[in-house]
Structures are given as C-alpha cells and as structure tokens.
Amino acid sequence: MKKKIKIAVVTIIIFFAYMFGRVQRQILDDINMASAVGYDYIDKDKIKATAVMPNYKPDKNVGNETYTASNEISKKTLTKINRQSSRQVVNGKLEVALYSKEVAKHGIGELVDSLQRDPSISERLFVAVAEGETHELLNKRYGDRDTGVYLSMLIEQNMKEGIVPTTNLHQFLNDYNSHLRDPFLPLIEQKGKEVNLKGIALFKDDHYVKNLRQDQQFIFQALLENLQLGTYKLKLKDKEFVAIENINSKSRYRVVNLKNTPEIHIQVKLRGIIREYTGKRTDKKEIEQIKKQMEKQLEKEAAAMIRSFQKLKIDPIGFGNHVRSRTRNFRYQRWVDQYPDVKIGVKVNAIILEKGVVD
Amino acid sequence: MKSVIKDQFLVSPFLVLFLIHGMQYGVGVLSFQRDIAKVAGHDAWISILITGILVHIIIWMMYSMLNKTKGDLITIHQQTFGKWIGNLLSLLFILYVLAESTTVLRSYIEIVQVWMFPLLKTWPFALVLLLSVYYVVSSGFRIVTGVCFLAVVLPSYLIFTYVVPIEFSTFRNLLPVFDHSILEMAQSIKGSILSFSGFEYLLFYYPFIKQPESSQKWAHFGNLVTTLLYLLIMIVTLAFFDQAYLQKVIWPTLMMWKIIELPFVERFEIIGVTSWAVVMLPIICLMFWSASRGIKEIFKLKQRSVLVFLLLLSFIVCCLLIDRETIQQYNTFVAEIGFYLLLGYIPFLFICCHIRFKMREKG
Amino acid sequence: MKMWFRKQPPEQQENNLVALINMYKQSGDFVHFHHPQSPQPYWVSYFGTLIDVEILHRDILPFLNKTAFTSLDGVKAALPFEDVLITSDLQKIQDDILQGSVLIQLDVKDATCLLVRAEMKKAREVTIPEEEYSVVGPKEAFVESxxxxxxxxxxxxxxxxxxxxxxxxxxxxxxxxxxxxxxxxxxxxxxxxxxxxxxxxxxxxxxxxxxxxxxxxxxxxxxxxxxxxxxxxxxxxxxxxxxxxxxxxxxxxxxxxxxxSAMELFNAFEDYYVNWQTATALRLIRIFAVSFSILVTPIYVAVLTYHYQLIPKDLMVTLVSSRRNIPLPPILEAIILELTIELLREAGARLPSKVGQTIGIVGGIVIGTAAVDAGLTSNVLLIIIALAALASFTTPVYRMGNTIRLLRFPFLLLADLWGLLGIAVAFIFLIIHLLNLTSLGRPYLEPIYPPRLKDFKDSFIRFPFSFQSKRPGYLQTKDQIRFSKKKASEVHDIDE
Incomplete structure (x- = not known):
C-alpha cells in the first residue's frame, strides 16, 4: 500500500513538472539571432537602433537582414524590431555593438546598461564607435559572412595583430564603472566597400571626447599593455621610412613622491624587427640612428598624448590605478584634483633585434 | 543514552574531508566576493585567510566537544543544559538548518531563473529537486556521503575555469596589501564566514564516522581545501574586476565564466550553472538529513515521515519567496542568524560544555 | 499474487510403484516391458526419449540376459555402472526416471527397484564465443550442458x-x-x-x-x-x-x-591478453563511448532547443542551415531517429544474419539519405545518432548495451523540458540510483564510491600485472595476496 502511494506521488510529481515546468523554447531555427547592433542619434531623447541578423539559408549561404527601429530605451527598440521580424529576435549571439559618434558624444550610459544587465550577452562582445551613421554601415554587406560576424572578425584580427588595443565588453565595463580609469573604444569607419579601423575613441565617463591620432596609437598601446606583435612606422629625415614589426613591448611604471604630488616615470622597452626600409644599407650606424630616432619620436608623442589627457582630465591608460596600488590610504578625490598637474614622464628604450635577410 | 549506530551505516574518516568541503562549497561561491569586498576592498583575500583560520579553530572546538560526549549536537545540548532546555536549543538549531536549506534551494533556483530560464516556475523545479533529495536522504547517510563525495569530485574540473579569466586580469589591483584597518577586516569576516558555513553539520553526523576521533585531521584538511579554493577565486576576482564594477555585480563568479570561450562551447556560464546543480545537491541533502535526524532523536519519530514533512515545509517556504528583494531579505535574515550561530553560539556552547564536564568531574 | 511464483502443490503421491508406472504409461514414449526368456525374468521401464538406447542395448540388457540372479543386489553387482541405486523411495524413483534412468524390477509388483542412469547426453560442441568474441586469447565458449x-x-x-x-x-x-x-x-x-x-x-x-x-x-x-x-x-x-x-x-x-562493480561492465576479458597501455586506452575509449552514447543526443536537443548561445559562431552556419527546412522540433526529430535506429536494430536481431545485414544497409543508407533529402531530419542529427548507436555497441557486456539504449530516453525527455539543466537533473537521479545499487550486497560504484584508490589499478586503467599483486578490494576476499610482489619486482643489477 505504502509503495503504491509512493509510486503515485512520484508519477504525479513527474507529471506536474512536465506539464507546468515548461520554459520558453528558443529553437535554433525559429529565432533570429542578432549579430550586430548599432545606435544612431535622432534627438535628445530618441535613438535609432539598427540590428543585423544573419539569415542562414539551407544551402549554407548566409544572408543579411537589417531591421531599424527608434525609441527612447534600447530595450524597447528591441521589442519594436521584434514586431518587424518573422522570428523571435534574441541577442545572445550579439558580436558587435556600435555607437555612432553622435550618440557617443551625448553619452552612452543608458545604452550600456542594457548590455551589462542582460545575462545573455557575451562578455566578449566588441563595442566600438563608428564614424558616421551606424545604420548605413550595418546595412551593407561585407565579405561572405553576415555583417556582425564580419565586423567582429575584423576587430578581433586587428587586436591580435596589435593594431588596436584589446577591448571587449568586459574590459569596457570595467573601465566604464571604474573611478580611476576612463574607457576607450576602437573607432571604425566605413570606406566604400570596406570597413576599417580608424583609431581609438576616448571617453570621459560615458561621453566621447576625442579620438587618438593614428601616430599616437602605438605608444598608447605600449603604455596600456604588453604588446606582442606591434607594428610601427617611422619616418626618417630624408623622406625615407622604416617599418618595424613584431614589436614586443614591456612597460615599467615607477611612482615617486607619493606623499605630496606623485610623479610617474614610465620606462617602455621595445624589441622589434626591421621589415621594410627604403634607405640604402642597414649597417650598424644606420640601425643605431633608427633606434635613436624611434625612441625620441615615441617619447615626444607620448608626452603630447599624456598632456592632452591631463588637459581633458581623462585617464584611459589607468595612471590612477598605478598610483593607487602604490599608495596606502589612497584618497580618490585628492588624486582627481592632482591629476592634471601630475608629472608623467615616458622613457623609451628600443632594441632592434633583426633586420631581415638582407643587409 | 543513545543507541549505537550499526557498523554498516558508518563512513570512513577520510570522507569527512568531502563532507566538510562539499558543504562549504555551495551556492555562495557564485556570489560571495561582493559582500567581502564591500568592506575589505582589494584586501578581501586576507579576510578569506583569516576566516579560514577562524573556522579551523571552531572545528577544533566542535571536535573537542564531540569527542567528550561521543554523541551529536542533541547529546551535547542534553548533557550541558539538561533535557528540556537542551532539546529546545537543539530544536532552534534545527530550525536554522531548515531555514538555511530553503535559502540554498531558493538561491539556486533564482540563479537558474536569472541566467538560464527567466520563465521557469519555481515550484515544479523545486519539486523535482526535493524529490531527488528525498531519494538521497531516505537511502541513508552512506548515500548522502556518496552524493557529497561525487559532488566534489565530478565538478572539480571547474577549478580550471577560475584560471582562464587571468588573461583579462590586472593583478596590480591587489596592491597595496594590508591597506585596510583592523576594524574593516573584522567587519569583512562577517561576510566571509557565511561562505565558509557548512562545517557545523559535523555536529550532526559525527556519530556516523568510523573512529570519529581520527577524522579530525580530515575535517581540517577539508576546510583547508575550501580556504585555498576561495583564495584562488577571490584573487582572480579582484584582479578581474575593478573595485567599483565588482560592487555592481551580483554573481561575480558567473560573470567570470562568461568570458570563457572554448572551441566547442561559447558562453561557459550556462555549463557552470548546470554543473552547480550537482554541487548544491549534497548540501541540501545533508541539511535535510541533519534536520530530520535531529528531530528523530528529540521526539523519537520515524525519520522518513519527518523528512517528508520537512521537505513539504521547505517547498512551501520556497514557493512563497517570489522576487529578488524577498529572497534577498530572507537570505540576509538567515545569514545574520548564521553569523551569530557560528561565531557566537558554538564557542559559547564549547565553554558551557567544558565547564559542565569540569563540574561533573569534581562533583 | 501470481500463481507461478508459488511452489506448486506437490503432485499427488502415488500409492505405490505400480500406480506410478501406470501413470507413466499414459505417455506414448514410456516403455515398460517384460523379459520372460532370460534366465531370470525381469521388468524394464524407461522413457524411450530420455535414455540413450544404445547404452541399454549394449551394456544393460546383455548382462541381464546372460546371468541368473536372485536379488536386485545381484543385478547391481553384475552391471558395469557406478551409478546404480536400489531404492523404494517413490519420489526418488519418479525424479530419476524423468531424468533418464532405467528402472529394473524383478517383479511388477515389487516396491523396491533398481535404477540405472542411462541418460542421453546431447550437447552442442564447444564453439567460438560469439557475444564476447576476441581476436587474441582462447576461443572456447560455454555450451548448454x-x-x-x-x-x-x-x-x-x-x-x-x-x-x-x-x-x-x-x-x-x-x-x-x-x-x-x-x-x-x-x-x-x-x-x-x-x-x-x-x-x-x-x-x-x-x-x-x-x-x-x-x-x-x-x-x-x-x-x-x-x-x-x-x-x-x-x-x-x-x-x-x-x-x-x-x-x-x-x-x-x-x-x-x-x-x-560498475567498472567491470567496461572490461572486456581481452584486456588482459593485450599489453596494459592498449588495454587502458581501449577502456577509456569504451567509457567515453558510453557517456557519449547516452549524452550526445540529449545535448543536441538541449542546445538546439534552449541554449543557442553555446554554439560557436563558426558552427552556427552548419547547424542552422541543416535545420532550416526541418518541420519538427529537435526533440521529435531526435526521438523519431532514435526509434528508427532501434527499429533497425530489432529487425536485424530478429532476422537470420544474412537478411539482417541487408536490413542494416537498407536502413542505414537508403532511409537515412532519403530522410535528409526529404527534409525530415537534419544531417547533423543523423550523424550524431548514428555515432551514438555505434558507441553503444562498444560495451563488452551485451546487457549493458541495452541499458544504454533505454537510458537515453529519460535524458532526452528531460533535455526537452529544461535543456542542459534537465540533463543535469537526469544525471543526478542516475548517480543517486547507482550509489544505491549493490551487487550481492557490495557497493556497485566501487572504486569510485566508496573510494578505494587501490582498486583503480584495474578499473579505468589496467595497470601492468606487476601492480596487480592484490585482489580487488570490493570482493572482500579472504586472501588478499595474489602473488608475492616482492619477488616479482626484484630488481637485478646490470648484467647480473
């Protein structure tokens, strides 16, 4: 008797679980997985969102579908897009989020919130700022994959090559939420049939303030992280130039005078290989000269760049964290006040390892 | 006096390692970093170390009491405070155990609801989980231990996942060391002791260990494993998140899993949440086993029927906790009690117990 | 209660031997005859279909006909058999006759009789093992005797x-x-x-x-x-x-x-005939194959129904485009294909081997390709299911293969209900069940639980024989030592 009751109870539980425990299904071929999303500025409280969704065809071709909607909140635009799409739109496979420069100038705080709150969004998502309208950028088809995957592959490839510093959603959110750092994002631009990486967009809190000049990009990266495969092009005096590749960088920070106004000394060590040289010969003297000039130029660029940062009161490299990690009882407010006047010196030490197979 | 437990129901002393570690390592691991870092900042890992040592002391205290009485919590209470007050105190303890088990269950279901299935109803899932709990607990303590053991061994591959986020970490975040006052450190212990809780169930299963005295080193070893594991997770978390960002994140461990990308699987957090079903199962099982065993001892009832009653009770409470805020309130309430129980009551009991024994020896 | 579980009431006790013989006479194959010409008359009764008539004719009847005797003891002494019995126990007589004994009486009405074993021994020749065939090692298999x-x-x-x-x-x-x-x-x-x-x-x-x-x-x-x-x-x-x-x-x-112990289900005895590295590799492959076979279809269903995020972007194209035209949800698709495979297997098993092969080819190639072409199933799932079926055949214990076949279905249903979490729930129940199981009172999951490190020497891994000096712990043997390890592992110096 007791056994029968037991069996009955178990059966009922299984039955109930199966009847009422159902959750919303998202069957792979019945959903539209947005792969890229772009935000454009309309007016003060309206934005236009463009979502790109790959359309997988049975013959293994991938098409592109773009949907556009405008509303106050980015989440709401998604529901609007949902209304246009024949399949449920999900954003778990989002690869790239783009903000037009206009949007970025007006602040992306609200838009970022939807990215960090939604658990289905990948932490490896690439966030970028686009020159011009993202709507136009996303509406085009590039390569043989859908636009989202194309863009993410483009950015990822460039990060691996060391052309832009590695940033993904996690790192962006880390900087964005941090008191001691300001975020930066890669800046992309559409040029004819292609998209290319134009530079680095710098933010103060959630507002875009300026973009980094291309020639400052290298030293910016070298100060930010240890480069593995950097490339640097150097113009020499008489219209000659030299390309140094496979640059391996290491930067060492030293902070002195912590009690009063801290001074930051940064030593950057570079090791690279000459790949292209328009001069005549690469002998010892020549190489020594290239080395010297490279060091000098980089130091100059770094100084200019840092000065501009201080002027704008932004800290994308994270000097603040370096000072904090060396200061007991670090006081945030004091640092913020001090920052524009802090002395930050960069010393570059370059080593040319090889010069290729010819002299 | 208590009846002696038959030899075939006892477990080897070294399994205490898994019982202690498995109970400590639960739902808290997914979210413990934030509460500690709130006060201790980047020194939160020191707080983990200090708490680990504190827990070692408490485990020593428990063994010292248990070795004297050769029984469980109920015997200690009865021998120290007499039958009536002792039983009342035991009952209160069991009530806490029950409340804690509901917390674990509900917290896990909440994680599933937030991270995997927003539309998952609480009750059918709770029902199925509690059914598996009934299956385990009604099979006896050996099986409970077995589940505990497997729940430690099978998901142990997750250790590697704590190493992956190092790629995106800045270990400079950890400096300078000892940048917080002693008061702040002491406050942070309150947050971290809860992630260590779970060792107190030793008070219930002690009589089920073969040569229980020899199991003490394994209990300490289990706590050591927990401490080291927490230390690893904490250090990686502190390096992975900026302090300000960490304060915003509710489940930092899950956020760290989100960054993991394997060639065949993107988005590891779903696998992590799934694996956690196995991790948290023995915790609920042992809690219910302890509670039902305790009630059986006090009231001389049948453990199986007590168990069914307790499961039903927990099920109802679980269904009543609907949204994040209520769950949070309930969790904080239980956590508050847990803190005073672990750091206040057990040492108090330890002192009382020893005074009582001293008096008895004299008298 | 079911009747056949109970001991059947003992058949009506015959009053005497005569009645017994009369009852047996109702069967057409019962032989009961009298030999009046011999020096001493006697009666012989037996089941003609149970005894070896040659023994009767060659060894029993000539003796009876040749010699004269007065008592059954004399007969017993004369017969060249060791298995001769003189009894009056009716139950014994009844049983023995039914198991192929010849009953000899001096007179029909005698209560005592002589029983000679002359049963017909018919058994298959010892042949090659078919279920547990191995390339190396002995090739004898048990027969029905x-x-x-x-x-x-x-x-x-x-x-x-x-x-x-x-x-x-x-x-x-x-x-x-x-x-x-x-x-x-x-x-x-x-x-x-x-x-x-x-x-x-x-x-x-x-x-x-x-x-x-x-x-x-x-x-x-x-x-x-x-x-x-x-x-x-x-x-x-x-x-x-x-x-x-x-x-x-x-x-x-x-x-x-x-x-x-459960681990033994993955051990083929052939493992002991090959070197330990090969044996270990094969065992690991088998364990992988079994978990693959159980889990892969449920994981497919779970991921495609709920967890699209998990799929890497490079795999996405293959998966989505293969499913674009399929009208069925993944669970139905999977169940239909699983059933098809089970159908093929059953049909193949019930048919003579030559026809069975044809069924396999027809099913595997024709139905599979046609189903994909018709857009009823995705080719990815077809591959997965075929691999899972293949993997389930790797278990050396045939019965375990059946277990795996059936185990997949609860996993599938739960995967459809709660995705990967459902698989975890099913896995939890499976673990609890395995923990609860015992084999003749010994824990089934040993050496995993209760953990015995020593027994790992012959479970996942087959260590070389020099490590196997002790018998497996779960058998709780009286004598643990198999051979002296000391002697076996004695190290000789170079050139000594």
Whole structure:
C-alpha cells in the first residue's frame, strides 16, 4: 500500500513538472539571432537602433537582414524590431555593438546598461564607435559572412595583430564603472566597400571626447599593455621610412613622491624587427640612428598624448590605478584634483633585434 | 543514552574531508566576493585567510566537544543544559538548518531563473529537486556521503575555469596589501564566514564516522581545501574586476565564466550553472538529513515521515519567496542568524560544555 | 499474487510403484516391458526419449540376459555402472526416471527397484564465443550442458579448492544450478548470499542463467545488470581466482559472475591478453563511448532547443542551415531517429544474419539519405545518432548495451523540458540510483564510491600485472595476496 502511494506521488510529481515546468523554447531555427547592433542619434531623447541578423539559408549561404527601429530605451527598440521580424529576435549571439559618434558624444550610459544587465550577452562582445551613421554601415554587406560576424572578425584580427588595443565588453565595463580609469573604444569607419579601423575613441565617463591620432596609437598601446606583435612606422629625415614589426613591448611604471604630488616615470622597452626600409644599407650606424630616432619620436608623442589627457582630465591608460596600488590610504578625490598637474614622464628604450635577410 | 549506530551505516574518516568541503562549497561561491569586498576592498583575500583560520579553530572546538560526549549536537545540548532546555536549543538549531536549506534551494533556483530560464516556475523545479533529495536522504547517510563525495569530485574540473579569466586580469589591483584597518577586516569576516558555513553539520553526523576521533585531521584538511579554493577565486576576482564594477555585480563568479570561450562551447556560464546543480545537491541533502535526524532523536519519530514533512515545509517556504528583494531579505535574515550561530553560539556552547564536564568531574 | 511464483502443490503421491508406472504409461514414449526368456525374468521401464538406447542395448540388457540372479543386489553387482541405486523411495524413483534412468524390477509388483542412469547426453560442441568474441586469447565458449561447462572451468583451475555447490531450482524445470567458488579466496559471505538467494528462489522454470540473474538481483527494478553474464570459460576462471562467485545453470551457455562493480561492465576479458597501455586506452575509449552514447543526443536537443548561445559562431552556419527546412522540433526529430535506429536494430536481431545485414544497409543508407533529402531530419542529427548507436555497441557486456539504449530516453525527455539543466537533473537521479545499487550486497560504484584508490589499478586503467599483486578490494576476499610482489619486482643489477 505504502509503495503504491509512493509510486503515485512520484508519477504525479513527474507529471506536474512536465506539464507546468515548461520554459520558453528558443529553437535554433525559429529565432533570429542578432549579430550586430548599432545606435544612431535622432534627438535628445530618441535613438535609432539598427540590428543585423544573419539569415542562414539551407544551402549554407548566409544572408543579411537589417531591421531599424527608434525609441527612447534600447530595450524597447528591441521589442519594436521584434514586431518587424518573422522570428523571435534574441541577442545572445550579439558580436558587435556600435555607437555612432553622435550618440557617443551625448553619452552612452543608458545604452550600456542594457548590455551589462542582460545575462545573455557575451562578455566578449566588441563595442566600438563608428564614424558616421551606424545604420548605413550595418546595412551593407561585407565579405561572405553576415555583417556582425564580419565586423567582429575584423576587430578581433586587428587586436591580435596589435593594431588596436584589446577591448571587449568586459574590459569596457570595467573601465566604464571604474573611478580611476576612463574607457576607450576602437573607432571604425566605413570606406566604400570596406570597413576599417580608424583609431581609438576616448571617453570621459560615458561621453566621447576625442579620438587618438593614428601616430599616437602605438605608444598608447605600449603604455596600456604588453604588446606582442606591434607594428610601427617611422619616418626618417630624408623622406625615407622604416617599418618595424613584431614589436614586443614591456612597460615599467615607477611612482615617486607619493606623499605630496606623485610623479610617474614610465620606462617602455621595445624589441622589434626591421621589415621594410627604403634607405640604402642597414649597417650598424644606420640601425643605431633608427633606434635613436624611434625612441625620441615615441617619447615626444607620448608626452603630447599624456598632456592632452591631463588637459581633458581623462585617464584611459589607468595612471590612477598605478598610483593607487602604490599608495596606502589612497584618497580618490585628492588624486582627481592632482591629476592634471601630475608629472608623467615616458622613457623609451628600443632594441632592434633583426633586420631581415638582407643587409 | 543513545543507541549505537550499526557498523554498516558508518563512513570512513577520510570522507569527512568531502563532507566538510562539499558543504562549504555551495551556492555562495557564485556570489560571495561582493559582500567581502564591500568592506575589505582589494584586501578581501586576507579576510578569506583569516576566516579560514577562524573556522579551523571552531572545528577544533566542535571536535573537542564531540569527542567528550561521543554523541551529536542533541547529546551535547542534553548533557550541558539538561533535557528540556537542551532539546529546545537543539530544536532552534534545527530550525536554522531548515531555514538555511530553503535559502540554498531558493538561491539556486533564482540563479537558474536569472541566467538560464527567466520563465521557469519555481515550484515544479523545486519539486523535482526535493524529490531527488528525498531519494538521497531516505537511502541513508552512506548515500548522502556518496552524493557529497561525487559532488566534489565530478565538478572539480571547474577549478580550471577560475584560471582562464587571468588573461583579462590586472593583478596590480591587489596592491597595496594590508591597506585596510583592523576594524574593516573584522567587519569583512562577517561576510566571509557565511561562505565558509557548512562545517557545523559535523555536529550532526559525527556519530556516523568510523573512529570519529581520527577524522579530525580530515575535517581540517577539508576546510583547508575550501580556504585555498576561495583564495584562488577571490584573487582572480579582484584582479578581474575593478573595485567599483565588482560592487555592481551580483554573481561575480558567473560573470567570470562568461568570458570563457572554448572551441566547442561559447558562453561557459550556462555549463557552470548546470554543473552547480550537482554541487548544491549534497548540501541540501545533508541539511535535510541533519534536520530530520535531529528531530528523530528529540521526539523519537520515524525519520522518513519527518523528512517528508520537512521537505513539504521547505517547498512551501520556497514557493512563497517570489522576487529578488524577498529572497534577498530572507537570505540576509538567515545569514545574520548564521553569523551569530557560528561565531557566537558554538564557542559559547564549547565553554558551557567544558565547564559542565569540569563540574561533573569534581562533583 | 501470481500463481507461478508459488511452489506448486506437490503432485499427488502415488500409492505405490505400480500406480506410478501406470501413470507413466499414459505417455506414448514410456516403455515398460517384460523379459520372460532370460534366465531370470525381469521388468524394464524407461522413457524411450530420455535414455540413450544404445547404452541399454549394449551394456544393460546383455548382462541381464546372460546371468541368473536372485536379488536386485545381484543385478547391481553384475552391471558395469557406478551409478546404480536400489531404492523404494517413490519420489526418488519418479525424479530419476524423468531424468533418464532405467528402472529394473524383478517383479511388477515389487516396491523396491533398481535404477540405472542411462541418460542421453546431447550437447552442442564447444564453439567460438560469439557475444564476447576476441581476436587474441582462447576461443572456447560455454555450451548448454553444465557438465561440459564445469569441465571447461575445472580444466583451467585444477585445484582442490575449487568448490561446486549444487542446487535444483524450478518446480517444473528442475534445473541443476551450480555455484562455483574457490575456498580460501572467496569471501564466505558472498557465497552464502548467493546460496541463500538461490535456495530461497521460488520459480517454476529456469530456462537460462539470465532468469536467475534477474531473480536474485539486489534491485530487480534497476536497468543496470548487477551480475555479469559471460560465455567465456577463461573469464570465469579469471574472476574465480580474483575471488568472485560464479553461477552455472544446466541448459544455459552463460555463466553469472558476482559481485561486480560498475567498472567491470567496461572490461572486456581481452584486456588482459593485450599489453596494459592498449588495454587502458581501449577502456577509456569504451567509457567515453558510453557517456557519449547516452549524452550526445540529449545535448543536441538541449542546445538546439534552449541554449543557442553555446554554439560557436563558426558552427552556427552548419547547424542552422541543416535545420532550416526541418518541420519538427529537435526533440521529435531526435526521438523519431532514435526509434528508427532501434527499429533497425530489432529487425536485424530478429532476422537470420544474412537478411539482417541487408536490413542494416537498407536502413542505414537508403532511409537515412532519403530522410535528409526529404527534409525530415537534419544531417547533423543523423550523424550524431548514428555515432551514438555505434558507441553503444562498444560495451563488452551485451546487457549493458541495452541499458544504454533505454537510458537515453529519460535524458532526452528531460533535455526537452529544461535543456542542459534537465540533463543535469537526469544525471543526478542516475548517480543517486547507482550509489544505491549493490551487487550481492557490495557497493556497485566501487572504486569510485566508496573510494578505494587501490582498486583503480584495474578499473579505468589496467595497470601492468606487476601492480596487480592484490585482489580487488570490493570482493572482500579472504586472501588478499595474489602473488608475492616482492619477488616479482626484484630488481637485478646490470648484467647480473
């Protein structure tokens, strides 16, 4: 008797679980997985969102579908897009989020919130700022994959090559939420049939303030992280130039005078290989000269760049964290006040390892 | 006096390692970093170390009491405070155990609801989980231990996942060391002791260990494993998140899993949440086993029927906790009690117990 | 209650031998004749279909006809048989005649008679094992005769400690069942458990040892085999030496081995005939294959139904485009394909082997391609299901293959309900079930739980024989030592 009751109870539980425990299904071929999303500025409280969704065809071709909607909140635009799409739109496979420069100038705080709150969004998502309208950028088809995957592959490839510093959603959110750092994002631009990486967009809190000049990009990266495969092009005096590749960088920070106004000394060590040289010969003297000039130029660029940062009161490299990690009882407010006047010196030490197979 | 437990129901002393570690390592691991870092900042890992040592002391205290009485919590209470007050105190303890088990269950279901299935109803899932709990607990303590053991061994591959986020970490975040006052450190212990809780169930299963005295080193070893594991997770978390960002994140461990990308699987957090079903199962099982065993001892009832009653009770409470805020309130309430129980009551009991024994020896 | 579980009421006791013979006469094959011409008249009765008539004609009748005797004792002395019995016990007479004895009486009305064993021994020749075929190693398999089978085992263990306990089970079949163990090695407790369970057995017909396996299993409702059946005498000899108990039954070509641990389901006996590296690799492959076979279809269903995020972007194109035109949800697609495979398997098993092969080809190639072409199933799932079916054949224990086949379905249903979480729930229940299982009272999951590091030497990994100096711990053998490790691992210096 007791056994029968037991069996009955178990059966009922299984039955109930199966009847009422159902959750919303998202069957792979019945959903539209947005792969890229772009935000454009309309007016003060309206934005236009463009979502790109790959359309997988049975013959293994991938098409592109773009949907556009405008509303106050980015989440709401998604529901609007949902209304246009024949399949449920999900954003778990989002690869790239783009903000037009206009949007970025007006602040992306609200838009970022939807990215960090939604658990289905990948932490490896690439966030970028686009020159011009993202709507136009996303509406085009590039390569043989859908636009989202194309863009993410483009950015990822460039990060691996060391052309832009590695940033993904996690790192962006880390900087964005941090008191001691300001975020930066890669800046992309559409040029004819292609998209290319134009530079680095710098933010103060959630507002875009300026973009980094291309020639400052290298030293910016070298100060930010240890480069593995950097490339640097150097113009020499008489219209000659030299390309140094496979640059391996290491930067060492030293902070002195912590009690009063801290001074930051940064030593950057570079090791690279000459790949292209328009001069005549690469002998010892020549190489020594290239080395010297490279060091000098980089130091100059770094100084200019840092000065501009201080002027704008932004800290994308994270000097603040370096000072904090060396200061007991670090006081945030004091640092913020001090920052524009802090002395930050960069010393570059370059080593040319090889010069290729010819002299 | 208590009846002696038959030899075939006892477990080897070294399994205490898994019982202690498995109970400590639960739902808290997914979210413990934030509460500690709130006060201790980047020194939160020191707080983990200090708490680990504190827990070692408490485990020593428990063994010292248990070795004297050769029984469980109920015997200690009865021998120290007499039958009536002792039983009342035991009952209160069991009530806490029950409340804690509901917390674990509900917290896990909440994680599933937030991270995997927003539309998952609480009750059918709770029902199925509690059914598996009934299956385990009604099979006896050996099986409970077995589940505990497997729940430690099978998901142990997750250790590697704590190493992956190092790629995106800045270990400079950890400096300078000892940048917080002693008061702040002491406050942070309150947050971290809860992630260590779970060792107190030793008070219930002690009589089920073969040569229980020899199991003490394994209990300490289990706590050591927990401490080291927490230390690893904490250090990686502190390096992975900026302090300000960490304060915003509710489940930092899950956020760290989100960054993991394997060639065949993107988005590891779903696998992590799934694996956690196995991790948290023995915790609920042992809690219910302890509670039902305790009630059986006090009231001389049948453990199986007590168990069914307790499961039903927990099920109802679980269904009543609907949204994040209520769950949070309930969790904080239980956590508050847990803190005073672990750091206040057990040492108090330890002192009382020893005074009582001293008096008895004299008298 | 079901009637056939009970002991049937004993047939009506015959009052005397005459009545018994008269009752037997109702059967057409019963022979009962009188020999008046011989020096001394006598009566012979037997079942013509049970005895070997040649023995009767060559060895019994000439003796009876030649010599004159006055008593049955004289007959007994004269007959060149060791198995001659003089009795008046009716029950004994009844049983013996039915098992192929010849009954000899001096007079029809005598209550005492003489019984001579002359049963017809018909058994298959010893052949090559089919279920547990191995490339290396001996190629003898058990047959349906318990005598031959015992002979095959005894040949491999010519020691006096090998003990055989006999039982007769089955109210109708009267099957002879033998319990084998080695005295001094096997734990008495295990032997007693087996003997106790066998003597408590109430069943009318034991047609095969697998029926015994089901009847004496610790948990009769479990899908998992709790006793291994084998047709290899070398395996039986091997496990006997390790300290297991073996059950043999008349008319069954399979021996039962117990107690076992779950790990043994992945061990082919061939593993001991190849070097340890190969054996280990093969075992790991088998374990992988089994988990793959159980989990892969449910994971497919779970991921495609709920967790699209998990799929890497490079795989996405393949997966989505293969499913674009499929009208069914993944769960139905998977269940239909699984059932198709099961259909093919069943059809193949029921048909003679040559036709069975054709079925396999027709099913595998024609139906598979057609189903994909028609857009009923995705080709990715087809590959997955075919691989899963293939993987389920790698288990050396046939019964385990069936378990895997069935185990997949609850996993599938739960995967459809809660995705990966459902698989985790199913996995939890499976683990609890396995933890609960015992084989002849010994934990089933050993050495995983209770954890015994020492027993890992022959579970996932087969360490070389020099590591196997002790018998497996879960058998709780009386004598743990298999051979002296010291002698085996003695290290000689160079050139010494």
């Amino acid at each position: 318990i005598t031959t089978n015992l002979n095959l085992v005894r040949k491999r263990l010519p020691i006096s400690e090998l003990k055989v306990k006999e039982f007769t089970i089955g109210t109708l079949s009267k099957t002879k069942v033998a319990v084998l163990y080695i005295d001094g090695i096997t734990n008495e407790e295990n032997v007693n458990t087996v003997c106790q369970r066998l003597s408590d057995l109430q069943f009318n017909q034991i047609l095969d040892s697998s029926i015994i396996a089901q009847l004496i299993a610790d948990n009769g409702h479990s899908l998992f085999p709790q006793l291994i059946d084998t047709e290899r005498p070398d395996r039986v000899a091997g496990v006997l030496a390790e300290g297991s108990v073996v059950i043999l039954a008349e008319g069954s070509s399979h021996a039962l081995i117990g107690p076992i």
